[in-house]
Amino acid sequence: xxxxxxxxxxxxxxxxxxxxxxxxxxxxxxxxxxxxxxxxxxxxxxxxxxxxxxxxxxxxxxxxxxxxxxxxxxxxxxxxxxxxxxxxxxxxxxxxxxxxxxxxxxxxxxxxxxxxxxxxxxxxxxxxxx
Amino acid sequence: xxxxxxxxxxxxxxxxxxxxxxxxxxxxxxxxxxxxxxxxxxxxxxxxxxxxxxxxxxxxxxxxxxxxxxxxxxxxxxxxxxxxxxxxxxxxxxxxxxxxxxxxxxxxxxxxxxxxxxxxxxxxxxxxxx
Amino acid sequence: xxxxxxxxxxxxxxxxxxxxxxxxxxxxxxxxxxxxxxxxxxxxxxxxxxxxxxxxxxxxxxxxxxxxxxxxxxxxxxxxxxxxxxxxxxxxxxxxxxxxxxxxxxxxxxxxxxxxxxxxxxxxxxxxxx
Numbered sequence: 001x002x003x004x005x006x007x008x009x010x011x012x013x014x015x016x017x018x019x020x021x022x023x024x025x026x027x028x029x030x031x032x033x034x035x036x037x038x039x040x041x042x043x044x045x046x047x048x049x050x051x052x053x054x055x056x057x058x059x060x061x062x063x064x065x066x067x068x069x070x071x072x073x074x075x076x077x078x079x080x081x082x083x084x085x086x087x088x089x090x091x092x093x094x095x096x097x098x099x100x101x102x103x104x105x106x107x108x109x110x111x112x113x114x115x116x117x118x119x120x121x122x123x124x125x126x127x128x129x130x
Numbered sequence: 131x132x133x134x135x136x137x138x139x140x141x142x143x144x145x146x147x148x149x150x151x152x153x154x155x156x157x158x159x160x161x162x163x164x165x166x167x168x169x170x171x172x173x174x175x176x177x178x179x180x181x182x183x184x185x186x187x188x189x190x191x192x193x194x195x196x197x198x199x200x201x202x203x204x205x206x207x208x209x210x211x212x213x214x215x216x217x218x219x220x221x222x223x224x225x226x227x228x229x230x231x232x233x234x235x236x237x238x239x240x241x242x243x244x245x246x247x248x249x250x251x252x253x254x255x256x257x258x259x260x
Numbered sequence: 261x262x263x264x265x266x267x268x269x270x271x272x273x274x275x276x277x278x279x280x281x282x283x284x285x286x287x288x289x290x291x292x293x294x295x296x297x298x299x300x301x302x303x304x305x306x307x308x309x310x311x312x313x314x315x316x317x318x319x320x321x322x323x324x325x326x327x328x329x330x331x332x333x334x335x336x337x338x339x340x341x342x343x344x345x346x347x348x349x350x351x352x353x354x355x356x357x358x359x360x361x362x363x364x365x366x367x368x369x370x371x372x373x374x375x376x377x378x379x380x381x382x383x384x385x386x387x388x389x390x
Contacts, residue, residue, distance in 0.1 A: 001291070001356060001358060001363075031131070033165060033256060033258070035293060035354055035356070035390075037354065037355070037356060038365075039363075039364065039365025039366070039368060040365055040367075040368075041307075041308045041309040041315075041365070041367050041368060046217045047171075047221050047222075048171045048213055048216065048217055049171040049213060052205055052206070052207075054203075054204035054205045054206075055171075055205045055210065055213050057204060058201075058203045058204060058205050058210040058213065058214070059210075059213060059214055059217060061201065061203075062197060062198060062201050062203075062210070062211075062214050063214070065198055065201060066196060066197065066198075066326060067322060067326065068322060068325060068326075071318075071321065071322050071325060073314075073318045073321075073322075074314035074317060074318060075312055075314045075315045075318050076312070076314075077312075080315065080318040080319075080322070081322075083308055083309060083315050083318065083319060084318070084319055084322050084323070086308065087306045087308055087319060087348075087349055088217075088218055088348055088349075089217055089218075090220055090350055091307050091368075092307075092353065092354050092355075093222065094165055094167065094222050094224070094354070095167070095222075096131060096165070096167060096254060096256055098131060103131075103169075103254075104169065105168075105169025105170055105171070105252075106169070107170075107171050108169060108170075108171060108221075122365075124356060124363075126293060126356055126390050127390075128258070128293070128388070128389075128390040129258075130165075130256050130257075130258040161261070163295060163386060163388070176347045177301075177351050177352075178301045178343055178346065178347055179301040179343060182335055182336070182337075184333075184334035184335045184336075185301075185335045185340065185343050187334060188331075188333045188334060188335050188340040188343065188344070189340075189343060189344055189347060191331065191333075192327060192328060192331050192333075192340070192341075192344050193344070195328055195331060196326060196327065196328075218347075218348055219347055219348075220350055223352065224295055224297065224352050224354070225297070225352075226261060226295070226297060226384060226386055228261060233261075233299075233384075234299065235298075235299025235300055235301070235382075236299070237300075237301050238299060238300075238301060238351075258388070259388075260295075260386050260387075260388040
């Protein structure tokens, strides 16, 4: 298992594609599956557009509107919306490996979705043949 | 890796269960795991009810209500709601294989969720033993 | 493939971490990947906080607010909101195995998310080396 570490801002979609791709390169697997996992409960992982940066702010902005910040949450830490967004995005991804490369679609990037930063976050990676 | 191609309508849950099941059959794996992945950023994948077609329209209708179309999105292509719905559903699935068959629950089907069609979409599939 | 069975209440996040961990133990895999799958269409799976139980009620409460119960759903069984929540959480998870243990983050637990109980639910598990 590989562990990557990232420092995040308050709320952001942090592009971690290059770091994941480098981990795949180093594995020397010609074909396979890359499993990506965050061991946290107030951030998530998502694959989405890597071209226009306004897609990232649109996603964060509308998620902020969807998950009501004024709901009478009982959790004392005040970050219940981050727990909910984490469940909506999910905390793991799979990506295929072909020719020892991470095989993403043309417009896809891999994002660590921070909903309760700034924090230091871990991303765990496993790779299997396939 | 297998690649399937589908033509989609404007917005729909397209049942791709038969095509996935056929790919599993051809693989000759007796038991294993089937990984399904879409390399796009405005469609997604989901497993849900395969019996009453009104479930599909209920899902699309309520997602349309949940993800505000009148939010001041900045992405110039006008399809930010599709990017968000893609993140909510996710862009990959796993399904188990038993007896060389896709092992779904009784009421489950596999759906390509088109949120920004009509388009020609790819679905990538890998299968491993397990 | 292992099958676990759980009885659920009307609506709850049921902690199934212990049962999953026990299945991993029995597998004797030193390192690997644990795939968890529910063969149903009105419940889901999620990984989230295992400490403060109010996080669970906050998640269920806000999901109930997000997915409009008064939308003019056409599905006759009256449980369309449960189908939608099932798609939002997803119906499968992956968790890593290290030292023959389920490797979760410090604050993570594995939850069966019941949105249309009470029911008897199955959770399917596969484990591969990796």
